[in-house]
Structures are given as structure tokens and as C-alpha cells.
Amino acid sequence: MKAIILAGGLGTRLRPLTYETPKPLLPIHGKPIVEHAILNFKKHGVDKIVLSIGYMADKIKDYFGDGSKWGMKISYCVESEPLGTGGALKKAAEGIKETFLAINGDNLADFDWTSALEVHKKNNAKLTLSLFPVEDVTQYGIARLEGDKILEFVEKPTPDKAPSNLNNAGGYIMEPDVLDILPVGVSSIERDCFEKVAKLGKMFAHRHNGQWFPTDTLEKYQKAEREFLV
Numbered sequence: 001m002k003a004i005i006l007a008g009g010l011g012t013r014l015r016p017l018t019y020e021t022p023k024p025l026l027p028i029h030g031k032p033i034v035e036h037a038i039l040n041f042k043k044h045g046v047d048k049i050v051l052s053i054g055y056m057a058d059k060i061k062d063y064f065g066d067g068s069k070w071g072m073k074i075s076y077c078v079e080s081e082p083l084g085t086g087g088a089l090k091k092a093a094e095g096i097k098e099t100f101l102a103i104n105g106d107n108l109a110d111f112d113w114t115s116a117l118e119v120h121k122k123n124n125a126k127l128t129l130s131l132f133p134v135e136d137v138t139q140y141g142i143a144r145l146e147g148d149k150i151l152e153f154v155e156k157p158t159p160d161k162a163p164s165n166l167n168n169a170g171g172y173i174m175e176p177d178v179l180d181i182l183p184v185g186v187s188s189i190e191r192d193c194f195e196k197v198a199k200l201g202k203m204f205a206h207r208h209n210g211q212w213f214p215t216d217t218l219e220k221y222q223k224a225e226r227e228f229l230v
Contacts, residue, residue, distance in 0.1 A: 001099075001101065002048045002049070003041050004050045004093060005037055005103055006052050007024040007053050008053050008082070009054075011106075011216075013216055014026065014216070022053075023055070023215075024053070026221065028215075028225055028228055029230050031230075033106065040110055040113075041072075042071070048074075049073070050093075051064065051074060051075070051077070052077045052088045057078045077094075083186050084186045084187050084188050085104070085187075085189040085190070086187030086188050086193055090182045090184075090187070093174075093176060099175055100173075102172040106214065107169065107171075107214050107215065109212045110211045111210070112208070116171070116173055119205075120206070123149075126174070126177075126178045126197055127197045128172070128174075128204045129150060129172055129203065129204075130170070130172070130205075131167065131169060132169035133165045133166055134165055137156075138158060140156065141153035141155045141156070142155075142165065142166060143163065143166045143205060144163035148204045148205050149201060152195070178197060181196050211228060
């Protein structure tokens with residue numbers, strides 16, 4: 001099975017750490033953030049990974065190489081200019097013809113991909129998102145659900161208006177044709193894909209009950225470093 005890791009961001013909110021080190025290589029417990037994701041993918045039978053990268057791409061390639069160190073095949077899709085989450089994913093998925101997995105590379109999580117794939121197949125989904133319960137709904141896009149079906153995301157609602165406490169945790173299972181909905185070039189996976197697939201009734205939820213740490217700011221990165229359990 002194949003997986004795509006979106007790891008092309010500049011990491012501006014993590015400066016000064018990212019002046020010399022790209023965000024995917026920032027260490028948590030002695031291993032880069034993305035290496036934790038790769039090891040978790042391997043646990044669930046993924047053997048091929050596409051790293052979608054841009055900023056300091058050569059440093060990332062030098063570290064991960066062809067993936068043989070981890071018993072996997074790693075290839076690279078390098079953005080010469082930022083394409084947004086949708087454009088980057090569409091480009092990285094070129095040539096993939098079967099169900100695949102994808103993650104936002106700046107989240108640290110122990111997703112149960114085996115369980116998520118069962119949910120995806122059971123619902124005959126085009127797209128399955130890992131959702132995670134958060135304490136502060138005002139900081140996230142919060143899912144409105146009907147059973148397992150995701151109807152929409154409400155962006156940063158007040159607690160009394162929140163349809164649930166479930167946030168998009170940045171772990172995706174996709175059928176390759178779902179990306180046909182995206183335009184060529186720059187796009188947002190959330191606005192230009194998820195919202196449209198939800199309206200078609202083909203987007204479902206897998207509730208992730210394990211660990212989930214965003215690492216996109218210094219404060220969040222430091223929290224992940226303290227609390228993530230390997």
C-alpha cells in the first residue's frame with residue numbers, strides 16, 4: 001500500500017528552529033517528526049511512501065534516501081513553487097491507481113490505519129478522515145456528523161455552536177479519483193476537495209482515540225516533545 005506525506009511547508013511559525021532544519025526533520029525523542037509517521041505507516045503494511053517536499057528538499061532527501069533503511073521504498077515529489085495542500089497532494093498522487101493513505105506531515109499521531117481502512121471499506125467511501133476530539137473547539141475546524149458520514153466542517157465555532165468536538169486530525173484515506181475534483185495548480189484540500197466530497201455524501205469519519213499532536217508552532221512542538229509517547 002502507498003502513502004503520501006505532505007511535508008513541503010516553510011515552517012515559519014517554528015523559527016528560529018527551521019532556519020537551518022526543515023520542519024519534517026525537527027526531532028521528537030531523537031527521531032524526525034516524519035520518521036515517526038513512516039514507522040507508524042510501516043506497522044500497518046504501507047511499503048511505499050511519496051514525500052511531498054519543497055523547503056530544504058535536499059536535506060530531507062539526504063536523510064531518508066530511498067527508504068531502504070526502513071525496509072520501504074521512498075520517492076519524492078518536489079514543489080518548485082507552493083501549490084497549497086490540494087495541489088501538492090494532486091501532484092504527489094499522479095500515477096496512483098488504488099486506495100492510498102495521506103497525512104499532513106506536521107502532525108504527530110499514532111493513527112490506527114488498519115481500523116481506518118476497515119471503516120473506509122465498510123462505508124464504500126471516497127474519502128475517510130481521521131477525526132480527533134479536542135478540548136478547545138474554537139481553535140479548529142469541527143466536524144458535523146450523521147453517523148460516520150461527515151456533512152461539513154464548522155470553522156472555529158464557539159462552544160455553544162460546535163456540532164461536535166471532533167477535529168480533522170490530518171490523516172486521510174482516499175480513492176484516487178477523488179482528486180479529479182481538484183483544479184490543476186494551486187488549491188486547498190479542505191476547501192476544494194473535502195467540502196465538495198462531503199456534499200456528495202462520500203466523506204466519512206474514523207475516530208482516532210490515540211495520540212495526536214500538531215507541531216506547527218513552537219508551543220505545540222514543545223508540547224509534543226514533552227508528551228508524545230513512542
